[in-house]
Amino acid sequence: MKNTFGNAVSLTIFGESHGPAVGAVLDGLAAGLPVDEAAIAAALDRRRARGDGLSTARTEADEVEFLSGVYEGHTTGTAVTLMIRNLNTRSGDYAKTAGLLRPGHADFTAHAKYEGWQDARGGGHFSGRLTAASVAAGALCETVLRQLGVRVCTHIAACAGVEDAPLSSARPAPGHFALLDPGREAAMQEAIRAAGRDGDSVGGILETIVTGLPAGIGEPWFDSVESELAHLMFSIPACKGLEFGAGFRFAGMRGSEANDPFTMRDGRVVTATNRNGGINGGITNGMPLVFRTVIKPT
Numbered sequence: 001m002k003n004t005f006g007n008a009v010s011l012t013i014f015g016e017s018h019g020p021a022v023g024a025v026l027d028g029l030a031a032g033l034p035v036d037e038a039a040i041a042a043a044l045d046r047r048r049a050r051g052d053g054l055s056t057a058r059t060e061a062d063e064v065e066f067l068s069g070v071y072e073g074h075t076t077g078t079a080v081t082l083m084i085r086n087l088n089t090r091s092g093d094y095a096k097t098a099g100l101l102r103p104g105h106a107d108f109t110a111h112a113k114y115e116g117w118q119d120a121r122g123g124g125h126f127s128g129r130l131t132a133a134s135v136a137a138g139a140l141c142e143t144v145l146r147q148l149g150v151r152v153c154t155h156i157a158a159c160a161g162v163e164d165a166p167l168s169s170a171r172p173a174p175g176h177f178a179l180l181d182p183g184r185e186a187a188m189q190e191a192i193r194a195a196g197r198d199g200d201s202v203g204g205i206l207e208t209i210v211t212g213l214p215a216g217i218g219e220p221w222f223d224s225v226e227s228e229l230a231h232l233m234f235s236i237p238a239c240k241g242l243e244f245g246a247g248f249r250f251a252g253m254r255g256s257e258a259n260d261p262f263t264m265r266d267g268r269v270v271t272a273t274n275r276n277g278g279i280n281g282g283i284t285n286g287m288p289l290v291f292r293t294v295i296k297p298t
Contacts, residue, residue: 005232011137015086017122017129023083024133026069026140031077035070036143043139044084044132046178054176054192056128060088064136080140084132089122104296128237150212155180157292159204160191167207167290201297203238208291213278215269215286224282225289233293241294245277260287 004012008028015022044062049055062084069080098120101108106126110118118124142152155178157164165181177185195202218225226244233242250258253275260271271287278289 005235009141011134013130013133015130015133016119016124017086017127018089018124019086019119021083021085022130022133023067023081024137026080026082026137029069029075029077029080029144031075033075033144034147035066035073035075035080035140037064037073039143040064040136040139043135043142047132047135053196054189060084060086060132062132080137082133082136082140084136086129104298126237131236134236145212148212150210152208152210154178154206154208156188157205157207159188160195160202162188162191167209195297203297204295206293206295208293210278210289213284213286213289215284218279218283220282225279225284226282229291233291236293236295238296238298239293240296242291244279244289244291246275247277247292250275 003014004010006028010025010027012025012027013022014024041064044064048062049057049059051057051059065083065085067081067083069076069078101111105123107120110120110124110126122129145152155164155167157167162184164179164184167180177188179185179188192202218228230242233239246253246258258275260273260276262269263272264270269286271285274287274290276285277291278284278287
């Protein structure tokens, strides 16, 4: 099993859904970088289920404990190890399905790969619970990126057939859901609850924009920006689709429509449109990086 991503900076995740804890190890960070524990807590709170019928019934405090690599609010240059204890496991909830292969889950594939030695409680290592560790590690890295002028923003482009307003430079409006148009939250929540009343679930689309990236980041071919991000996005449980810029809409365009003409603005090269999502030849072109991910229903 491979649990590590990255080279110069690497992320390793560990733990199981119903084990003592989940966590992450960030290695390769320079010494002296700020560790904003309040920002990490806020990111985990956005991820956290609230037992309100809109996501999993499992609720966790998700308090981060730093075991190494952090001292007096800054990185020390050694591996940063963070841990989040599992306090609400309720393994008994899975007793009836312990010997069953749930459709759409990793029960069968886990059994085929690990020959029955996997921890099946709550999905074990395949559970979305492990995203708590990834979110905590990501929030730490985001603090560093913000100092460099890089901003990462995501909104729910669509959920249960209800669409948000189109992506713009506007910040998401305050609310329980990350939406550009808060007026659509009630309809989205009702669609989720309606599926829940039927004993069913829904999927959705997330749209992300990254601003502040300079031109020239990435490599052609195997280490392209698209390749690296796809590797990361598809590591998120239930992610089943990814597109950059216009994505699959390119199939219905002519070349003259798909191109992004170059122009000058404030003394630098920019593109008049951004259908390619800020990437040409696997390398950033300085425009906002835009991609969309599809999350299947549980």
